[in-house]
Amino acid sequence: MSYTIDQLLKKVDAQMNSLGxxxxxxxxxxPVEYCLKNGGKRVRPLMAVISCDMFGGNIDKVMPLAxxxxxxxxxxxxxxxxxxxxxxRRGKPAVHKKWNINTAILSGxxxxxxxxxxxxxxxxxxxxxxLEAFNETVIQVCEGQQYDMNFETADNVTEADYINMIRLKTxxxxxxxxxxGAIVAGAPENEILNxxxxxxxxxxxxxxxxxxxxxxxxxxxxxxxxxxDIIANKKTWLxxxxxxxxxDNQQRKLKDAFSDxxxxxxxxxxxxxNIYLQLGLSELAVEQMEKYYQKAFDYLEKIKIPEESxxxxxxxxxxxxxxxx
Amino acid sequence: MSYTIDQLLKKVDAQMNSLGxxxxxxxxxxPVEYCLKNGGKRVRPLMAVISCDMFGGNIDKVMPLAxxxxxxxxxxxxxxxxxxxxxxRRGKPAVHKKWNINTAILSGxxxxxxxxxxxxxxxxxxxxxxLEAFNETVIQVCEGQQYDMNFETADNVTEADYINMIRLKTxxxxxxxxxxGAIVAGAPENEILNxxxxxxxxxxxxxxxxxxxxxxxxxxxxxxxxxxDIIANKKTWLxxxxxxxxxDNQQRKLKDAFSDxxxxxxxxxxxxxNIYLQLGLSELAVEQMEKYYQKAFDYLEKIKIPEESxxxxxxxxxxxxxxxx
Numbered sequence: 001m002s003y004t005i006d007q008l009l010k011k012v013d014a015q016m017n018s019l020g021x022x023x024x025x026x027x028x029x030x031p032v033e034y035c036l037k038n039g040g041k042r043v044r045p046l047m048a049v050i051s052c053d054m055f056g057g058n059i060d061k062v063m064p065l066a067x068x069x070x071x072x073x074x075x076x077x078x079x080x081x082x083x084x085x086x087x088x089r090r091g092k093p094a095v096h097k098k099w100n101i102n103t104a105i106l107s108g109x110x111x112x113x114x115x116x117x118x119x120x121x122x123x124x125x126x127x128x129x130x131l132e133a134f135n136e137t138v139i140q141v142c143e144g145q146q147y148d149m150n151f152e153t154a155d156n157v158t159e160a161d162y163i164n165m166i167r168l169k170t171x172x173x174x175x176x177x178x179x180x181g182a183i184v185a186g187a188p189e190n191e192i193l194n195x196x197x198x199x200x201x202x203x204x205x206x207x208x209x210x211x212x213x214x215x216x217x218x219x220x221x222x223x224x225x226x227x228x229d230i231i232a233n234k235k236t237w238l239x240x241x242x243x244x245x246x247x248d249n250q251q252r253k254l255k256d257a258f259s260d261x262x263x264x265x266x267x268x269x270x271x272x273x274n275i276y277l278q279l280g281l282s283e284l285a286v287e288q289m290e291k292y293y294q295k296a297f298d299y300l301e302k303i304k305i306p307e308e309s310x311x312x313x314x315x316x317x318x319x320x321x322x323x324x325x
Numbered sequence: 326m327s328y329t330i331d332q333l334l335k336k337v338d339a340q341m342n343s344l345g346x347x348x349x350x351x352x353x354x355x356p357v358e359y360c361l362k363n364g365g366k367r368v369r370p371l372m373a374v375i376s377c378d379m380f381g382g383n384i385d386k387v388m389p390l391a392x393x394x395x396x397x398x399x400x401x402x403x404x405x406x407x408x409x410x411x412x413x414r415r416g417k418p419a420v421h422k423k424w425n426i427n428t429a430i431l432s433g434x435x436x437x438x439x440x441x442x443x444x445x446x447x448x449x450x451x452x453x454x455x456l457e458a459f460n461e462t463v464i465q466v467c468e469g470q471q472y473d474m475n476f477e478t479a480d481n482v483t484e485a486d487y488i489n490m491i492r493l494k495t496x497x498x499x500x501x502x503x504x505x506g507a508i509v510a511g512a513p514e515n516e517i518l519n520x521x522x523x524x525x526x527x528x529x530x531x532x533x534x535x536x537x538x539x540x541x542x543x544x545x546x547x548x549x550x551x552x553x554d555i556i557a558n559k560k561t562w563l564x565x566x567x568x569x570x571x572x573d574n575q576q577r578k579l580k581d582a583f584s585d586x587x588x589x590x591x592x593x594x595x596x597x598x599n600i601y602l603q604l605g606l607s608e609l610a611v612e613q614m615e616k617y618y619q620k621a622f623d624y625l626e627k628i629k630i631p632e633e634s635x636x637x638x639x640x641x642x643x644x645x646x647x648x649x650x
Contacts, residue, residue: 027474028468082426082430083427083430101426102408105404110467113467114464116460117460117464124453127452127453128445128449135442135445138438139435139442142431142434142435143349143350149427
């Protein structure tokens with residue numbers, strides 16, 4: 001391990017800034033710039049470079065791929081925000097709101113291609129393998145988004161369905177980011193697999209935390225109103241578990257709240273949140289999250305490199321799991 | 326040259342059918358099936374296989390790439406139809422009409438990834454080169470679509486702007502299809518370039534023919550109403566040339582027709598078409614088309630392979646240029 005997290009983050013940011021997005025046509029590329037420069041935690045590129053670094057790889061070789069993973073992630077946000085009719089992203093208007101839907105579709109498409117352009121910079125000998133891992137991820141993320149949309153109108157979503165959906169939509173990307181970093185470093189096959197499985201379990205914990213924050217986050221720190229998922233009738237883990245545990249009266253109240261999109265928003269949020277609290281769901285969700293978090297660390301344990309080489313990854317994951325926003 | 330066009334088309338169709346589109350989630354993949362099985366002339370995959378074959382290559386090696394080019398082309402149609410609010414595609418409802426916009430966005434995205442999945446089957450040694458050619462095409466097609474949309478509200482589109490737009494939006498894909506076929510066949514560099522330039526000029530002629538058919542096509546044979554571009558205020562070659570050649574009175578009439586989206590459609594089409602006819606634009610457009618067509622054949626001339634090896638390509642191009650729909 002040759003770098004601190006801060007050093008790696010600076011390198012990722014520098015690489016992001018030297019992406020070389022063309023100027024013209026500006027109607028196509030300005031939204032791309034806007035989207036990529038609108039912050040974000042750079043979790044996925046960091047994971048790729050940390051993974052490469054911890055296995056003793058040359059991080060310069062993984063850097064363009066790390067950026068490609070981030071560009072791809074931002075592309076999915078641009079298209080998802082259209083589909084989810086989400087007006088805001090990271091405190092600013094989403095591209096389809098600041099411009100329009102056509103712009104968000106086409107600028108998203110070109111971002112997708114720009115992501116592949118980055119991935120094409122993989123070392124020649126690893127190109128096929130890296131691209132196959134990347135492309136499989138892309139397909140799985142699309143499938144995850146489809147299941148997420150299906151669930152909005154489905155009645156019988158189980159916990160297993162939900163976990164599979166967030167695995168596809170959220171967890172395979174960090175998993176493959178770690179995997180790609182390990183591949184570039186030339187790590188042994190079993191370590192590449194362990195990195196992937198670590199990332200997958202972490203991704204599930206990460207999404208459960210996201211769901212939790214959306215309901216129980218401190219609005220001051222969270223930076224936006226809580227209850228967004230409740231308003232959008234999103235089938236989160238909390239929602240699914242609530243229906244499983246609720247008594248008849250609570251079930252009726254929940255159904256009432258979720259069937260009525262025109263319900264006064266504050267009232268709907270309060271009703272649902274109160275039932276979640278009565279059912280002890282805040283604690284149960286945290287428990288569930290910790291289960292996946294622990295599972296992730298079990299995989300990290302299996303990786304046979306010096307403990308101090310793992311400290312960047314541990315540090316990043318701890319920060320993300322303890323995050324308040 | 327080892328195959329007839331019909332044999333090659335059959336092989337392309339067989340490969341298209343064995344693409345192995347997953348079943349689930351069906352909401353994601355059914356629109357993909359619908360789109361890919363909704364006919365089309367398979368021009369781009371045919372060009373890739375014909376090119377590979379005429380340079381003495383093994384067409385089995387180019388087959389998955391040919392399919393990738395067709396899948397990509399169909400992806401662009403799916404997203405373009407949303408952006409252009411086009412209700413129909415090849416005589417059937419467009420995906421965003423048969424399903425909805427979200428479906429057309431996400432199924433389009435996954436088709437994009439499926440296209441890359443095909444391109445990843447390029448022979449290992451050629452992988453980087455093929456993918457770079459493909460990825461550049463993708464970016465150019467997005468840029469072309471952006472210019473096309475920009476032109477809808479721009480006042481000062483020149484003939485050169487228009488030609489550049491259709492080069493990006495339409496011509497680079499056949500050009501690169503031929504190029505990829507030539508690369509896989511191991512053709513010499515100058516022949517790879519000549520193939521590309523042939524395809525580019527042909528692509529321009531092809532699009533000019535498209536514009537011409539949209540106004541002057543025989544509706545019975547064309548299979549749909551003419552005048553669609555006029556109604557959509559599309560800045561075609563005819564439109565741009567008309568403004569260049571019109572007298573004051575004709576210019577006023579044209580401006581009138583194109584400024585009023587609420588104009589009675591038939592009346593708008595007739596007004597515009599009459600001015601086009603008065604200005605002799607039907608003949609001028611055909612002349613222009615033939616200029617590019619001739620340019621294409623000049624490049625084909627340069628390719629140093631036996632004349633009989635070129636006959637599939639000549640045959641395909643002639644059929645496309647003489648097409649009535």
